[in-house]
Amino acid sequence: MKKKKINLAIIGFGNIGSYFYKTLNSQKRKIELKTNKNFVIKYVCAKNLKRKRKVKFPKKLWNNNPLSVCKMDDVDIIVELIGGAEGMAKKVVFSALKNKKHVITANKSLIAKYGDALSIIAEKNKVNLEYEASVAGGVPIIRSIKNGLVGNKMNKIYGILNGTTNYILSEMEKNDKDFFDVLNEAKKLGFAESNPTSDLNGNDAADKIRILSALAFNKTISKNKILTSGIQNINLNDIKHASGLGYKIKLLAISEIRNNKLIQRVHAALVPKKSYMANINGVLNAIIIDAKPVGRMVIQGEGAGPGPTTSSLISDLCSVLRGNIKYPFGISYKLRKKIDNFDIFKHISSSYIRIDVKDQSGVLSSITKSFAKNKISIKNLIQTPDKKSRKASIAIITHESFEKNFQNLIRNLYRNKYVINKPTFIRIEKV
Amino acid sequence: MKKKKINLAIIGFGNIGSYFYKTLNSQKRKIELKTNKNFVIKYVCAKNLKRKRKVKFPKKLWNNNPLSVCKMDDVDIIVELIGGAEGMAKKVVFSALKNKKHVITANKSLIAKYGDALSIIAEKNKVNLEYEASVAGGVPIIRSIKNGLVGNKMNKIYGILNGTTNYILSEMEKNDKDFFDVLNEAKKLGFAESNPTSDLNGNDAADKIRILSALAFNKTISKNKILTSGIQNINLNDIKHASGLGYKIKLLAISEIRNNKLIQRVHAALVPKKSYMANINGVLNAIIIDAKPVGRMVIQGEGAGPGPTTSSLISDLCSVLRGNIKYPFGISYKLRKKIDNFDIFKHISSSYIRIDVKDQSGVLSSITKSFAKNKISIKNLIQTPDKKSRKASIAIITHESFEKNFQNLIRNLYRNKYVINKPTFIRIEKV
Numbered sequence: 001m002k003k004k005k006i007n008l009a010i011i012g013f014g015n016i017g018s019y020f021y022k023t024l025n026s027q028k029r030k031i032e033l034k035t036n037k038n039f040v041i042k043y044v045c046a047k048n049l050k051r052k053r054k055v056k057f058p059k060k061l062w063n064n065n066p067l068s069v070c071k072m073d074d075v076d077i078i079v080e081l082i083g084g085a086e087g088m089a090k091k092v093v094f095s096a097l098k099n100k101k102h103v104i105t106a107n108k109s110l111i112a113k114y115g116d117a118l119s120i121i122a123e124k125n126k127v128n129l130e131y132e133a134s135v136a137g138g139v140p141i142i143r144s145i146k147n148g149l150v151g152n153k154m155n156k157i158y159g160i161l162n163g164t165t166n167y168i169l170s171e172m173e174k175n176d177k178d179f180f181d182v183l184n185e186a187k188k189l190g191f192a193e194s195n196p197t198s199d200l201n202g203n204d205a206a207d208k209i210r211i212l213s214a215l216a217f218n219k220t221i222s223k224n225k226i227l228t229s230g231i232q233n234i235n236l237n238d239i240k241h242a243s244g245l246g247y248k249i250k251l252l253a254i255s256e257i258r259n260n261k262l263i264q265r266v267h268a269a270l271v272p273k274k275s276y277m278a279n280i281n282g283v284l285n286a287i288i289i290d291a292k293p294v295g296r297m298v299i300q301g302e303g304a305g306p307g308p309t310t311s312s313l314i315s316d317l318c319s320v321l322r323g324n325i326k327y328p329f330g331i332s333y334k335l336r337k338k339i340d341n342f343d344i345f346k347h348i349s350s351s352y353i354r355i356d357v358k359d360q361s362g363v364l365s366s367i368t369k370s371f372a373k374n375k376i377s378i379k380n381l382i383q384t385p386d387k388k389s390r391k392a393s394i395a396i397i398t399h400e401s402f403e404k405n406f407q408n409l410i411r412n413l414y415r416n417k418y419v420i421n422k423p424t425f426i427r428i429e430k431v
Numbered sequence: 432m433k434k435k436k437i438n439l440a441i442i443g444f445g446n447i448g449s450y451f452y453k454t455l456n457s458q459k460r461k462i463e464l465k466t467n468k469n470f471v472i473k474y475v476c477a478k479n480l481k482r483k484r485k486v487k488f489p490k491k492l493w494n495n496n497p498l499s500v501c502k503m504d505d506v507d508i509i510v511e512l513i514g515g516a517e518g519m520a521k522k523v524v525f526s527a528l529k530n531k532k533h534v535i536t537a538n539k540s541l542i543a544k545y546g547d548a549l550s551i552i553a554e555k556n557k558v559n560l561e562y563e564a565s566v567a568g569g570v571p572i573i574r575s576i577k578n579g580l581v582g583n584k585m586n587k588i589y590g591i592l593n594g595t596t597n598y599i600l601s602e603m604e605k606n607d608k609d610f611f612d613v614l615n616e617a618k619k620l621g622f623a624e625s626n627p628t629s630d631l632n633g634n635d636a637a638d639k640i641r642i643l644s645a646l647a648f649n650k651t652i653s654k655n656k657i658l659t660s661g662i663q664n665i666n667l668n669d670i671k672h673a674s675g676l677g678y679k680i681k682l683l684a685i686s687e688i689r690n691n692k693l694i695q696r697v698h699a700a701l702v703p704k705k706s707y708m709a710n711i712n713g714v715l716n717a718i719i720i721d722a723k724p725v726g727r728m729v730i731q732g733e734g735a736g737p738g739p740t741t742s743s744l745i746s747d748l749c750s751v752l753r754g755n756i757k758y759p760f761g762i763s764y765k766l767r768k769k770i771d772n773f774d775i776f777k778h779i780s781s782s783y784i785r786i787d788v789k790d791q792s793g794v795l796s797s798i799t800k801s802f803a804k805n806k807i808s809i810k811n812l813i814q815t816p817d818k819k820s821r822k823a824s825i826a827i828i829t830h831e832s833f834e835k836n837f838q839n840l841i842r843n844l845y846r847n848k849y850v851i852n853k854p855t856f857i858r859i860e861k862v
Contacts, residue, residue, distance in 0.1 A: 023724060027582055034581055034762050132579070138725035140579025147578065148563070148571025150465055151458055151745025279710070293454060293738030294569035300729040307724030314582025324755050331465050 006039040006321060007074050011066045011092055012081030013046035016106060018055035019306030020081065020313050031314065035321035039077075043069050070095040077102045077320055079313065085109035097121040097129065104316040106133035106309055109198075112207035115214065115221050116336075119328040129328040130316035135208045136161060136285040138308025139301040140315060145215045145289075146330040152291035154216040156256035158431070161208040163283035163303035164192045164199040165231050165251040169268075170281040173239050173248065179232070191283055201230035202251065202266040209253035213264055214329055216289070217257060219337045227265035227344050233424045234268055238354055241382060241395040242270050242426075247352075248278040252429060261342035269429035270352050277431045288431070345404035350379070352397055353406075354424040355413055359385050359392040363418045367394060370416065374409040376401045391420065397428070437470040437752060438505050442497045442523055443512035444477035447537060449486035450737030451512065451744050462745065466752035470508075474500050501526040508533045508751055510744065516540035528552040528560065535747040537564035537740055540629075543638035546645065546652050547767075550759040560759040561747035566639045567592060567716040569739025570732040571746060576646045576720075577761040583722035585647040587687035589862070592639040594714035594734035595623045595630040596662050596682040600699075601712040604670050604679065610663070622714055632661035633682065633697040640684035644695055645760055647720070648688060650768045658696035658775050664855045665699055669785055672813060672826040673701050673857075678783075679709040683860060692773035700860035701783050708862045719862070776835035781810070783828055784837075785855040786844055790816050790823040794849045798825060801847065805840040807832045822851065828859070 008024075010017055024031075024041065032038050044057050045066040063069050070078055070092055078096035080103060082089040089107055094114075096103050098121055105111065111118070111131045122129040132142045136159075145154075160166050164186060171182045183200075186192035198204045206228045214221045231251050242249050247270035255264045271278045276298060280286040285303030290296055302308040319326065329336060357363045364383070371378055380397040398406075406425060413423045439455075441448055455462075455472065463469050475488050476497040494500050501509055501523055509527035511534060513520040520538055525545075527534050529552060536542065542549070542562045553560040563573045567590075576585075591597050595617060602613045614631075617623035629635045637659045645652045662682050673680050678701035686695045702709045707729060711717040716734030721727055733739040750757065760767060788794045795814070802809055811828040829837075837856060844854045 019724070023582065031582065033766055034758070138580075139728065140575055143579040144571055144575065147749065148574040148746050149569075149742060150749045151454065151462065151742050276710075279707075291742075293450070294742035295733040295736075295739055297570065297732040298730070302726040308726055311580060311582050311722075311725035315579050318578065318581045322755055322757075324753055326753075327465070335464055 006037055006076045007042040008039055008077045008079060009043040009045065009069045009075045010041060010079045010081065011045040011069065012083070013044055013053070014081070016306050016309050017046070017081040018053055020079070020310045021057060022055045023310045023314065027314065031318060031321070035318050037321040039321060042075060045069055066092050067095055070101060071099050075101055077104060077317070080105040080107060083107055085113040090114065093118060094121070097125060097127060100125045100127055102128045102130070102320045104130045104313060104320065106131070106313060108134040108204070108207045108211065112210045112221060115211065115328070116333065120333050122328050123333055126325045128320050128326055130319055131211075132316050133309045133312035135211055136287060137163070137301065137303040137305065138311040139285055139287065139299055139303070140312065141212065141287050141299060142215060143315060144299060145212070146326070149289065149291060149294060149297065150330070152294050154289060154291045156254070156290040157212050157216045157287065158252060158254035158256070159287035160250055160277060160280050160285055161253045161287070161303070162199055162205040162251060163285060164196055165205075166280065167191045167283045169231060169234070169239070169249055169251065172236055173243065176236065178236050179234065200232050202228040205251060205253040206266045209255050209264055209266060212287075213255040213262065214336070216255065217262065217337070217339060218331050218335070219262070219339050222262070222264065222341070224341060227267065229267045231268050233422070234426070237384070237393060237395070238352070238424055238426065241354070242352065243273075245380065245397060246273050247271060247428070248273055249426060250277055250280070252277070252431070254429070257339070258342050260339075262339040263342035263344065263347060265344070268426050270426055271429050271431045275431050345402060345407070347403040348400050349403070349427045349429070350398050350400045351406060351428055352395065352426045353410075355394045355396070356420045357392050357394060357418045358420065359387075359390045360418060363392070364394070366416060366418055367413065370409060370412045371398070374405045374412065376405050376409055437468055437507045438473040439470055439508045439510060440474035440476065440500045440506045441472060441510045441512065442476040442500065443514070444475055444484070445512070446737050447740050448477070448512040449484055451510070451741045452488060453486045454741045454745065458745065462749060462752070466749050468752040470752060473506060476500055497523050498526055501532060502530050506532055508535060508748070511536040511538060514538055516544040521545065524549060525552070528556060528558060531556045531558055533559045533561070533751045535561045535744060535751065537562070537744060539565035539635070539638045539642065543641045543652060546642065546759070547764065551764050553759050554764055557756045559751050559757055561750055563747050564740045564743035566642055567718060568594070568732065568734040568736065569742040570716055570718065570730055570734070571743065572643065572718050572730060573646060574746060575730060576643070577757070580720065580722060580725060580728065581761070583725050585720060585722045587685070587721040588643050588647045588718065589683060589685035589687070590718035591681055591708065591711050591716055592684045592718070592734070593630055593636040593682055594716060595627055597711065598622045598714045600662060600665070600670070600680055600682065603667055604674065607667065609667050610665065631663050633659040636682060636684040637697045640686050640695055640697060643718075644686040644693065645767070647686070648693065648768070648770060649762050649766070650693070650770050653693065653695065653772070655772060658698065660698045662699050664853070665857070668815070668824060668826070669783070669855055669857065672785070673783065674704070676811065676828060677704050678702060678859070679704055680857060681708055681711070683708070683862070685860075688770070689773050691770075693770040694773035694775065694778060696775070699857045701857055702860050702862045706862050776833060776838070778834040779831050780834070780858045780860070781829050781831045782837055782859055783826065783857045784841075786825045786827070787851045788823050788825060788849045789851065790818070790821045791849060794823070795825070797847060797849055798844065801840055801843045802829070805836045805843065807836050807840055
């Protein structure tokens with residue numbers, strides 16, 4: 001008996017799209033054997049057929065109207081690889097689900113912003129919405145939460161979710177180079193986009209941790225802005241100071257339940273040199289899950305690039321081909337909780353603060369007064385004068401205090417007449 | 432509409448069984464919501480109802496005839512938690528599959544020995560055979576290979592798959608203690624069984640790597656004995672020598688495709704101190720997969736114990752409840768390949784060899800002659816005399832050579848009149 005073929009449309013044919021297309025063709029038979037289903041790539045949507053591409057596809061597959069493809073009767077699965085939370089990507093995914101097509105997407109900003117609305121449509125229309133590639137590239141973290149660890153109650157999920165910033169921080173440390181030098185190298189090597197803003201300011205990692213939170217804690221995706229800061233303020237001296245004190249600096253994304261409330265944050269953190277997270281270097285991603293009864297689970301792999309992304313896209317495809325409609329977030333939308341946010345001001349940490357000051361008498365007393373006023377006590381202080389420019393840099397490790405106090409302190413310091421620019425504030429994280 | 436309930440029988444009610452039972456009851460509603468199916472625990476088979484247990488179950492569930500439970504019409508899923516490749520466990524699993532019941536098992540020796548035969552029956556009878564808990568405890572490695580990484584061509588899979596031996600090696604190093612002292616502690620702490628032979632001699636890890644090989648390379652389970660050695664010969668001096676040279680000693684299980692042939696082995700290995708594997712301590716398990724297009728994936732977690740095992744058992748249960756019959760090894764038995772074995776004698780490595788000798792003149796020349804005769808050149812040599820007992824210990828790091836040469840060398844050395852006992856031979860592994 002001939003099996004019904006399942007028809008696929010790939011929408012978006014850049015680096016990822018073309019690598020996915022190529023791999024799908026070479027792995028076709030294997031995928032069909034493993035899923036016991038046959039499929040064909042029916043359409044490829046790309047803006048411009050004539051653009052030079054490493055991978056060629058038969059002209060007859062080409063369609064330049066993605067929205068019409070989403071409505072076609074002979075399409076079962078839409079693979080959206082355009083990217084971005086708005087514009088065509090959004091239209092395509094909403095339209096596909098409304099027209100009862102399964103959707104596979106690598107689009108983290110779309111899922112982080114519209115994942116709940118999309119899951120409602122997918123559930124109503126009994127189609128799958130799969131997005132393994134949207135978080136941590138090839139690392140099958142979403143599938144692991146939904147399937148492999150399904151019997152667990154999660155307490156905390158955190159990790160390194162942005163390869164670009166991790167590459168920059170690792171290279172700065174390894175090669176004694178400054179932020180902008182490494183950033184430029186990263187761009188040349190393809191590890192940073194030409195406009196890397198959302199990587200550098202933490203927004204990319206924030207999208208990802210919001211998706212993981214929703215999955216791990218069976219909750220809706222939080223709409224509120226979460227504490228997000230990036231790595232643009234970090235310079236080589238910070239890395240050296242941290243190193244001298246036994247720490248490395250990493251951009252962490254952290255989500256946890258504390259007193260039945262949710263606390264999500266993305267920020268650079270000092271982590272002990274010997275810790276697992278400190279040793280995740282380059283473009284790698286790594287995630288730690290604390291859960292019961294499994295204990296602590298760690299998973300790491302390549303966080304971006306056509307290969308890892310394609311690995312995840314194919315796992316999504318197999319999930320659709322194998323059948324059985326799955327809840328996009330592991331549990332029906334109706335049953336997903338809304339968890340109150342933990343008051344971030346009540347978060348306690350110790351921290352590293354670097355303050356660039358004019359090298360004048362009275363500076364130190366003025367600075368330390370601010371600390372005392374904000375009830376933050378100092379554990380270590382290193383002052384490095386730069387005689388030539390008549391500036392100095394004061395690096396301080398504090399004892400534990402409330403986030404609120406730190407934020408007030410930074411504001412006070414920034415207003416201090418001796419202080420040259422906004423102090424760099426990096427929380428110390430026990431990981 | 433009331434959903435049909437799916438009936439479960441738990442066979443074997445020791446530590447694992449009772450923890451699983453307890454968790455299943457507390458997580459029942461969550462599992463049902465996530466799978467959209469209802470289930471009941473219909474039977475619990477335990478040898479002795481009166482045995483003192485931490486967890487109580489209603490007497491009406493008790494049945495002391497597992498084989499009759501396997502045939503009952505009101506049983507859909509059999510969870511086998513007896514253990515062992517033969518005896519009742521084997522009878523139960525074969526009988527359950529023959530009677531068209533889904534099977535969930537944590538039994539690595541059974542799967543390693545009879546997995547192929549069992550998968551044939553499961554496929555024929557269209558029921559699932561799930562065994563996530565059989566390898567690496569709570570680490571969802573089997574599901575990751577079958578689903579999350581399904582689109583990859585694997586080249587190598589290796590790691591630390593035995594928590595007992597890893598605990599012993601880590602503790603010896605950390606606390607400067609000898610093998611038997613740590614082993615006794617491990618027994619007291621529940622990290623080693625009262626009869627730990629199959630852990631210590633590598634057989635447990637060998638079972639697990641044979642299962643992972645079959646999954647990773649879409650092949651049948653190899654029947655031949657694979658190169659297996661344990662850690663019983665390793666003493667504190669070996670660990671100290673290794674440390675001085677920048678290495679740690681770990682029991683690794685390694686499977687890879689080399690020149691289209693399969694090479695599987697379990698043995699202690701010197702791994703660079705800075706490597707990922709060197710930093711997996713205590714009872715943790717860790718697995719590295721090299722695959723295309725995903726690159727290198729790492730996954731680690733607790734390798735044993737009731738909690739982690741239960742986490743995997745529940746993921747198996749959810750897989751069954753969600754429906755769709757899955758191939759036990761990811762692909763139909765008929766399509767699984769038989770891969771020839773790589774000639775292990777042609778494997779090349781450098782190695783660490785410790786030779787305990789009588790402290791007499793002429794020893795060193797006699798020993799080094801053996802090395803030369805077997806074409807193994809020496810890179811480092813440390814001789815530690817023990818004047819009191821008139822013995823000495825010679826620790827040698829070699830350059831690369833063939834496995835065949837090493838095995839001949841060890842045989843020659845063992846026959847050497849100066850040599851007191853079988854030399855300890857530990858391969859150096861580039862991980």
